[in-house]
Amino acid sequence: MPGYPALPGGIAYGGDYNPEQWPEEVWREDVRLMREAGVNLVSLGVFNWSLLEPAEGVYDFGRLDRIVDLLDSAGIMIDLATPTSSPPTWFRTAHPGARLVDREGRVLAGGSRHSFCPSSPEYAAASGRIAERLAERYAGHPAVAMWHVHNEYGWANAHCYCETSAEAFRDWLRERHGDVAALNAAWGTTFWGLTYGSFEEVEPPRIAPVGQLTALRLDYARFSVDAHLANFRRERDAIRRFCDLPVTTNFMIPNCEPMDYWRWAGEVDVVSNDHYLDAGRADNHIELALAADLTRSVAGGRPWMLMEHSTGAVNWQPRNLAKRPGEMRRNSLAHVARGSDSVLFFQWRASRHGAEKFHSAMLPHAGENSDLWHDVVALGADLRGLAGVRGSRVEAEVALVWDWESYWALEMEWRPSVDLRFRERVEAYYEALWREHVTADFVHPAADLSAYRMVVVPSSYLLTEAAGKNLRRYVEAGGHLVVSYFSGIVDENDAIHPGAHPGALRDVLGLSVEEFHPLPEGGTVPVGVGVGVGVGGGDGDGGLTGRIWSERVRLAGARAVHSFTGGPDAGHPAVTRHELGAGTAWYVATALDPSPDPSPDPSPDPSPDPSAEHGSGPSPARAPHIPSSGSGVPAGGTEAGGGGDLRALLRTVLDLAGVSRPRGLPDTLELVRRGRYLFLLNHGDEPVTVQGVSGTGVFDGAAHTGTAAVPAGGVTVVELAGDA
Structure with a gap:
């Protein structure tokens, strides 16, 4: 398989270059300004089909x-597009079907x-x-360095419901299920008497x-991904007949929910992604980091390409x-980091002209x-200084x-609560880790997990037995x-796993769930810190707050760390x-308050070492190293640590797992190590000085001998000293 493009x-x-929108006399001005800005790659021809083929079978490449x-x-x-x-x-007009x-x-x-319909044979x-x-x-x-097939598969036509798609879907079902009896069994069609007598029905x-x-809707979603993949493969293979x-x-990623990018990852030579900042979110820099980490994970840890983002407003x-x-x-340097x-x-x-005339651009x-x-x-000048970063990797322990x-x-209808949202829980856990300065990968639940000291399952309602x-x-x-909560509930056909919830996770968690108790809109439940089963009433010392969800947990080998002290499950774990x-294995049966600005780490490391190599410690199969500060059971005697919220709980598990990370830094500072480069991005309004950093500043050549200053709103990148 071809590797990363040689640039x-x-x-x-x-970025995207659309010279067809401008008279040719503008082109030379564009090129002059591109050179001034340091541009070395443009995506070309993304929307050129009507110019290249003005009539069916008539081509004009001039x-x-x-x-x-x-x-x-x-x-x-050039990244040349189809x-x-x-x-x-x-x-x-010629192919209305x-x-x-x-x-x-x-x-x-x-x-x-x-x-257009993605299943159309004419297309x-x-x-x-x-x-x-x-x-x-x-x-x-x-000039052609790489090829760019199509543009943003699934943007507006993730699913088509025409008769051509219907017939293609039936063929897909025959391939997946074999016969209609197997389909009926998988889909549970005896419910409401919906049994099919043939695939044609x-x-x-x-x-x-x-x-x-x-289950019908789930299979249609899978079928639709395959329809788009077939179109991509066809064009990719046509290109490969002529070049490598x-x-x-x-x-x-992550904003095109209908496309299963784990399925796509092995089909492209290099993973590329479009990401646009949600300007209305106060924490949009954290969502950006999530998108970048997820993209890197889809790429299998290899370097990837930020294909599109915006200079300003969309x-x-x-x-x-x-x-x-x-x-x-x-934003730009966070993606590189x-x-x-x-x-x-x-x-x-x-x-x-057109729908995007108010979209920002480089010029x-x-x-x-x-x-x-x-x-x-x-x-452009900053990025030339970062040439040494290219090809290096980011390592994660979580x-x-x-x-x-x-x-x-x-996210289909008729779930126990409208507040059960996939990204809500993922983003809550990711944010807590981000604020703890933990760089995280994302994984498919069936993937090899042995490289990680800690794995978080924020929202896996559908989880196969395997x-x-x-x-x-x-x-x-x-590990x-x-x-x-609400993970491991159904199998790949949206059928409840046999027995008590959470069927796919009962054994590993050492418990069962007898009943779900979703909370009313805006409702909360008190959770006592360190309060065991059978203790009711009151909040306990330093009580927690649960939102969205509560449930009746029965222990079967696990032990209670905290218990509900009010609400429908008072006295239960x-x-x-x-x-x-x-x-x-830890289980959290409610949405603990994320508390984005909690009390400081109760035992901050006086000499944090953010340049320490991530992932260099023992594998989860061996006894983990417990850091000397902030680890184990904090002085208060509760296993969730200071603050008593989701972040504090994760802090405890991080410590027990021996996850290395800096301590005592403000949580507005983004810190990521990539190879021998340390990226420090200050999203706050005050300057920050980071201890334990030795090396050379990439942008200014400054020598860092133990500290690195990051101005308010600024970015400092240090090439670390030594063999790191």
Whole structure:
């Protein structure tokens, strides 16, 4: 498989370039300014199909030839796209059966991209032809560094409900289930008398009365992913017939819920991602870090590409807020810190027409005489200084389980509470770890977990029996597992696991759940710190608060760490701990208050060493090293540690698992080590001095002999001294 694209100048810098939107006299000005900014890679031709093939079977590559040669003369490399996300108007007119049909059965009009059925044989033929013609013509061009198939699969046409899709779905079901009896068994169609007599009777999950078979919807989601994958493979393979350059397509992690990117990961030569900051979130820099860590994890830990993000405001949020001074730089360098070997934007020059004319760009409408342009040029210089980072990896000792199929299953209707949201729990646990300065990977629940000292399962409502056994083996081998409520409930067909909840996790957690008690809107329950079973009333010393959820837990080998002191489950366990084999499994039966600004670590390390190598300690199968400060049972006698919230609980488990991390730093400071480079990003309004840092400043060449200063809103990157 081809590796990462070979690019000059270290970190790839640039973005989507759409010269077809401008007269040719503008092109030379674009190239001059690209060179001034340090641009070394552009994505070209993403929306060019109607120009390259103005009529069916009629091709015109003259305009593309000229811009490719112009970029080549300037030393700017090209990520050449197949333009298949936006079929020409002639295609929609000539092939009306290829139009997209929504869940209500409406045939959608044109005038936008992604307006086609992913199962259409006409689309398959046409997209394969244009990909092959492009590859044949440009495979040997020296400016082409890599190939970019399609654009943002699943953005608007994740699912199509036309008759062509229906027939393709039936074929897919035959392949998956074999015969209709097996399908009926898997889907549980005897419920409500919904049994099928043949595959021909199966319809896509179009709009129906409430209570539609959830297993039908799950399988349709899987089928739809496969339909898009088939289109990608067709174009990728057409390109590979002519060249062996890397091929990618831009993911949208984590904001394209219908695409299962674990399935996509092995199909691309390099993982690339589009990420746009949610300007309305106060903690959007944490969500950005989550997206980058998840993208790196989908890439298997290898360097990945940030294919798109924004210099400033986007055009599609309720309130499109411009980025504050320094925010674009922090955003860009945070992606690099967490594994990206590129910083690419949408787009190079701001558009005058269409839906995205108010979307920011590297070259804004204000042109060179703008603060944004000066920031773009300065960022290019910073990235040239980071050339040594390219190819290095980020190591993590902690992983969070993320499963797109569980995401789909949880968020269907008729669950115990509308407050059960997949990302709500994932983000709560991720945020607590981020504020503890813990770099985390994400994993599929059936993946090899042996490299991690600690694994968190925040939201795995759907968990296969095999995945449950995988988590048990991890704990028995010495791992530390933390599981949140409503996990392990159903199998891959959304059927309840036999026996008491949580069926797939009962053994590893050493407990069962007798009854769910979701809380009313805004409701809370008190949880006593260190209060065992049978103790009712009162909050206990330093009580916790639970939100969203409560449940009746019965111990079967585990022991209670904290118990509910009020609400429907008063006197019953709220947090449990189960020693199993060489490891420990924790269970949290409510949404503990995340407390984003808790009291300091009760035993901060006076000399934190953020440059310490992550992942260098013993594997979970061996006895973990317990740090000398902040570890074990804190002085208060409760196993959840100071503060008594979700973050404090995780702090305790991190310590028991021997997870290395700096202590005593403000939680507005983002600290990530990548190879021998330490990234320090200050999201606060006050400067921060970090102890225990020795090396050379990347941007200013300053010598650091034990400390590193990070200005308010600034970024400091240190190449660490020695062999680190």
